[in-house]
Structures are given as structure tokens and as C-alpha cells.
Amino acid sequence: MQETLSKTIIFKLNNQEYGANIAQILSIEKLQEIVALPQTSDFIKGIINLRGTVTPIIDLRTRLGMKEMEETEQTRILIAKVKEIQIGLIVDEATDVIDISPEKIEQTPELVRDVDHRYLKGVAKLEERGMLLLLDLDHVLSMEEFTEIQQVAQD
Template sequence: MQETLTKTIIFKLNNQEYGTNIAQILSIEKLQEIVALPQTSDFIKGIINLRGIVTPIIDLRTRLGLNQIEETEQTRILIAKVKDVQVGLIVDEATDVIDISPEIIEDTPGLVKDVDHRYLKGVAKLEDRGMLLLLDLDYVLSTEELSEVQQVTQD
């Protein structure tokens, strides 16, 4: 029986490769000017107007508790649908789209330091690129945080 492969977008944060299901990614955008918002969580960088849609921008590095680095030419915004809310996720670089077989995915070991394991679906062991941390976008923002993000776009 054929296992279903998952199309996964690969992106980098702090030189570590992460992946997430491409089905949630609407587009990949170059970094653009972000309008900062007062009185929001520290990981909400602000909003952008993306083709007429006010889109809240999440700094994925801050959200995951990683060190900040300077933005570069490779910095991208992944436009994603998280529980029916369109958000932008700032990543250091979006590098690839690959197919991942469920049989190479293992549960997230408690050993993964730097990132809260609740945000991870698992770890894929890839022959050609080592370990890939699989991010679960539905858990990157809690229900309360999602409503905060939605509030931002409606004010």
C-alpha cells in the first residue's frame, strides 16, 4: 500500500531547517514594510496590506523563543492560513519544497532544545539534510493569541 507523502515547505530559523505542510501556506513574500502596532504581544510585529488584505505579521523567531538576527535579502514572509486566519510568518529563508513520507517522521524528542515541543509535529530524518523539525502551525498561536491577531485586523 502506498504511503501518502506530505508536501512540505522548508524554511530556516537560526540556521536550523524547519518544515510545515505546504497546504497551509498561501504564498511566500519578500519582507516588506510592516506597520507596528501598540499593545500587542511581542511576537506580533505588526500588519501589512497584502493585495488588499490586512495581514498580521508574526515573528516566528520571537514566537519560538529563538535569538534574533538581522534580516537579510533572504528573509521571507510565509503567508499562512492558521485556523481560518491569514497571518504572515517571518522566517530567515524559505529554501525548498519536498515530499516527506510519514515513515521517516518520529515524535519530537524532549531533547529538542530552543523550541517548545508543543509547536512541533515531529522530526523528519532526511538522508541528504539531517534532521528537519516539523512545525505545527495550528499550535504556534493559541486560541487567545489568534483572537488577538484577528482583533488587530478588524480595528
């Protein structure tokens, strides 16, 4: 029986590599001007007009409890489809797309440095990369936060 490889996009936050299922990623964009919105959560940076679609932008660092960092030439926005909403996730750098076999993925330990374990699907142990934290994009936002983002996208 053939095992299913999981296509994973690799990106960096705070010099740590993370992965997310590529099926949820629509595109990778260079950072562009973001229109700030008043009275939204601090991790919601604002909105962009991406090819005619108003797209809420989330700073993934801030969302995961890391300190904000200056943008660089490598800073990217991962455009993702999460619970039927198109959102942009600011990452320090998008580096690669790789296949990960299921037996390389383990449950997330409760005490993972820097990130709340609720946001993680697991940890992949890869010979060439070491430990790779796999984000669960469906759980990066709570239902209340999704409602807030839906309002932002519709306004």
C-alpha cells in the same frame, strides 16, 4: 497500498531547517514594510496590506523563543492560513519544497534544542538534510493569541 507523501515547505530559523505542511502556505513574500501596532505581544510585529488583505505578521523566531536577528535579502514572509486566519510568518529564508514519507517522521523528543516541543508535529530524519523539525502551525499560537490576532486583522 500507496503511502501518502507529505508536501513540506522548508525554511530556516537560526541556521536550523524547519518544515511546515505546504497546504497551509498561501504564498512566500519578500519582506516589506510592516506597520507596527501598539500593545500587542512582542512576537506580533504588526500588519501589512497584502493585495488588499490586512495580514498580521508574526516573527517566528521570537515566537519560538529565539533571539531576533537582522533582516537579510533572504528574509521571507510565509503567508499561511491558520485556523481560518491569514497570517504572515517571518522566517530567515524559505529554501525548498519537498515530499516527506510518513515513515521518516518520528515523535518530537521532549528536549529539542531551541524550540518548545508543543509547537512541533515531529522530526523528519532525511538522508540528504539530516534532522528536520516539523512545525505544527495550528499550535504556534494559543487561543488567546489567536483572539489577539483576530482583533488585529479586523481593526
